[in-house]
Amino acid sequence: MGNSVALRDRLRARLGSRKTQGVALAVLIIMIILLPLFANNYIEEVATNTLFYIVLALGLNIVVGYAGLVDLGYAAFFAVGAYTTGIFMKFGVNFWLTIPIAVLFSVIAGIIIGGPTLRLRSDYLAIVTLGFGEITRITARNLKITGGASGLVGIQRPSIFGHILNQITDFYYLFFILVVLAVIVAMRLHNSRLGRAWQYIREDEDAAEAMGIDPVLTKLYAYMIGAAFGGIAGAFFAVKMTAISPETFAFTQSAMILLAVILGGMGKIPGAILGAAFLVLFPEIFRGIGQTRMLFFGILLVIIMVFRPQGLWPERKG
Amino acid sequence: MLQGLDCNYPRTWMNCSGERVHKMAVFSIVIQQIVNGLILGSFYSLIALGYSMVYGIIKLLNFAHGDIYMVGAFVGYGALGILGSKLGVGWLGIAVALLISMFLVGLLGMLIHRVAYQPLINKRAPRMSLLITAVGVSFTLFNGVMVLTNGEYKTFNTSLGYEGISIGLINITYTQIIMVVATAILMLALYWFINRTLYGKAMRAIALDQDACRLMGINVTKTIGLTFFVGSALAAAAGVMAGVYYGSIQFYMGFVIGLKAFTAAVIGGIGSIPGAMLGGLVLGLLETAGTQLPFIGSAWKDVFSFGILILLLVFKPTGILGKSEIERM
Numbered sequence: 001m002g003n004s005v006a007l008r009d010r011l012r013a014r015l016g017s018r019k020t021q022g023v024a025l026a027v028l029i030i031m032i033i034l035l036p037l038f039a040n041n042y043i044e045e046v047a048t049n050t051l052f053y054i055v056l057a058l059g060l061n062i063v064v065g066y067a068g069l070v071d072l073g074y075a076a077f078f079a080v081g082a083y084t085t086g087i088f089m090k091f092g093v094n095f096w097l098t099i100p101i102a103v104l105f106s107v108i109a110g111i112i113i114g115g116p117t118l119r120l121r122s123d124y125l126a127i128v129t130l131g132f133g134e135i136t137r138i139t140a141r142n143l144k145i146t147g148g149a150s151g152l153v154g155i156q157r158p159s160i161f162g163h164i165l166n167q168i169t170d171f172y173y174l175f176f177i178l179v180v181l182a183v184i185v186a187m188r189l190h191n192s193r194l195g196r197a198w199q200y201i202r203e204d205e206d207a208a209e210a211m212g213i214d215p216v217l218t219k220l221y222a223y224m225i226g227a228a229f230g231g232i233a234g235a236f237f238a239v240k241m242t243a244i245s246p247e248t249f250a251f252t253q254s255a256m257i258l259l260a261v262i263l264g265g266m267g268k269i270p271g272a273i274l275g276a277a278f279l280v281l282f283p284e285i286f287r288g289i290g291q292t293r294m295l296f297f298g299i300l301l302v303i304i305m306v307f308r309p310q311g312l313w314p315e316r317k318g
Numbered sequence: 319m320l321q322g323l324d325c326n327y328p329r330t331w332m333n334c335s336g337e338r339v340h341k342m343a344v345f346s347i348v349i350q351q352i353v354n355g356l357i358l359g360s361f362y363s364l365i366a367l368g369y370s371m372v373y374g375i376i377k378l379l380n381f382a383h384g385d386i387y388m389v390g391a392f393v394g395y396g397a398l399g400i401l402g403s404k405l406g407v408g409w410l411g412i413a414v415a416l417l418i419s420m421f422l423v424g425l426l427g428m429l430i431h432r433v434a435y436q437p438l439i440n441k442r443a444p445r446m447s448l449l450i451t452a453v454g455v456s457f458t459l460f461n462g463v464m465v466l467t468n469g470e471y472k473t474f475n476t477s478l479g480y481e482g483i484s485i486g487l488i489n490i491t492y493t494q495i496i497m498v499v500a501t502a503i504l505m506l507a508l509y510w511f512i513n514r515t516l517y518g519k520a521m522r523a524i525a526l527d528q529d530a531c532r533l534m535g536i537n538v539t540k541t542i543g544l545t546f547f548v549g550s551a552l553a554a555a556a557g558v559m560a561g562v563y564y565g566s567i568q569f570y571m572g573f574v575i576g577l578k579a580f581t582a583a584v585i586g587g588i589g590s591i592p593g594a595m596l597g598g599l600v601l602g603l604l605e606t607a608g609t610q611l612p613f614i615g616s617a618w619k620d621v622f623s624f625g626i627l628i629l630l631l632v633f634k635p636t637g638i639l640g641k642s643e644i645e646r647m
Contacts, residue, residue: 072453116632117628119632121635123377123445126449127580127581128628131624132628135621141617292461294457294461295462297457298462299454302433302455305443305454306451
């Protein structure tokens with residue numbers, strides 16, 4: 001027992017050193033950049049999907065991990081972003097110009113959802129966000145402008161410097177850039193004044209309020225920023241898929257993204273990345289067992305929570 | 319059956335040929351809709367009770383409760399399939415299947431509490447972890463039943479007909495009456511159990527102060543398990559009754575109704591047992607009325623219910639009969 005603890009400490013010291021981390025990161029990035037040279041279309045597709053979920057998980061991590069708020073309706077923001085881009089592109093707006101609009105709309109959605117509900121108890125918040133997620137989906141299904149139940153089809157591919165992005169490799173790199181940006185923003189936020197305020201509120205809301213932090217406003221910022229991440233991811237999702245339908249944004253979608261954040265360990269950036277990667281790769285690897293994989297997912301979630309309530313890679317305290 | 323209800327113009331006061339319906343007919347549509355609302359409300363109430371009891375005792379929003387209701391419907395379906403040849407598929411068979419389902423699903427509820435929730439309660443884990451565990455349990459039940467049934471609809475074969483009492487144009491079937499009466503019996507039994515038995519007293523005491531209960535020699539874990547048993551059994555009863563009433567069941571039937579029942583529990587005041595009963599009936603009636611309004615209709619029905627929930631949580635989070643409470647961190 002004593003030996004294993006010592007081993008663990010040594011391992012931690014070795015892994016924890018900046019140099020090792022830097023080298024590992026560099027190797028990882030080079031591998032990711034070179035992947036399309038070796039991989040076939042299927043692997044690239046799965047990898048692109050993984051990158052996409054990483055962006056979503058990093059966004060939700062701000063809400064759930066940093067600020068400690070439950071959100072069971074994150075797919076709503078993702079939906080707002082995707083539909084905004086889809087609809088504006090139908091009217092002939094350039095894809096790159098729709099991104100700020102998508103962000104604006106999803107942030108507004110974040111304010112609408114967060115504004116009245118963030119005063120509530122945490123478990124009420126779970127149900128309200130779930131309700132909003134469902135409202136968004138039902139609204140998309142019932143409105144004409146969103147294409148009803150069949151959704152929007154034939155969304156155009158974007159182009160950059162005259163090069164039309166229509167290959168899977170294009171989207172692979174596009175999402176990779178998005179992930180890098182998302183990681184930088186998430187890291188900067190975590191270490192910012194706002195990030196510390198979130199952490200404080202998460203640990204002790206009353207004490208934070210006594211120190212002059214406005215809890216509702218600070219939580220609302222978490223919602224708005226999380227929504228912006230979802231909106232951007234949604235906009236890119238729309239042009240990658242070229243078709244979106246309301247059922248893409250069902251509750252299972254929200255639950256999966258939340259699962260990624262929780263699995264990895266709330267509040268930790270590598271945790272969110274790991275969780276998202278696991279989330280996409282698990283069903284792909286276990287494709288053979290078909291429908292049963294979601295059953296195992298549920299059981300796994302319970303097991304992880306029972307044995308590691310803080311997640312697989314929790315934020316170290318101290 | 320009234321013409322105005324089942325034709326293509328359900329939201330206007332017209333019959334199928336497009337003529338304006340007589341005043342008397344409008345009145346009977348209203349009565350019919352109240353009956354429909356009461357039945358829907360009975361199901362909501364029975365499920366809401368489980369939410370409210372569990373919330374009252376351990377402050378857990380048991381997210382899997384809607385799926386427990388769904389499992390109850392399937393267990394009842396299975397029991398009726400096995401018993402049907404001996405007891406028939408009339409009221410006797412259904413009643414026995416209902417009791418079997420209540421018992422088995424009650425045990426399932428206790429098992430879930432023991433395996434998934436109690437370890438976290440022992441660790442004094444954050445409430446968010448408990449909530450996520452409940453989502454995991456919900457996933458497990460939902461996908462488990464989907465795998466077992468191949469995602470197919472199952473049809474309840476019962477011999478219940480459409481006979482009933484007719485007063486003028488109002489037509490109420492015996493099935494509808496029995497549903498409401500059965501719900502009332504279950505609720506009275508629960509009321510007696512909570513207020514007149516020692517176990518009920520223990521439950522009420524734990525909701526007030528767990529630590530003091532431990533000092534008084536109450537087995538807190540067992541009593542919480544019992545609460546899960548009762549709550550799950552009531553949800554199972556609702557599941558079987560809904561299966562019998564609507565005729566078919568499927569694995570995703572618990573999701574939306576679970577949300578609605580939670581809404582009902584909040585409307586009544588979460589943690590309050592009479593509140594859950596009242597909240598369910600209020601939501602059932604409101605929703606049926608909402609469906610009849612021309613600008614809502616059945617497409618926007620769920621938006622209407624969630625809208626009510628959100629407004630209520632914002633303006634009166636304690637509900638109709640709930641007590642105000644401050645969240646202890």
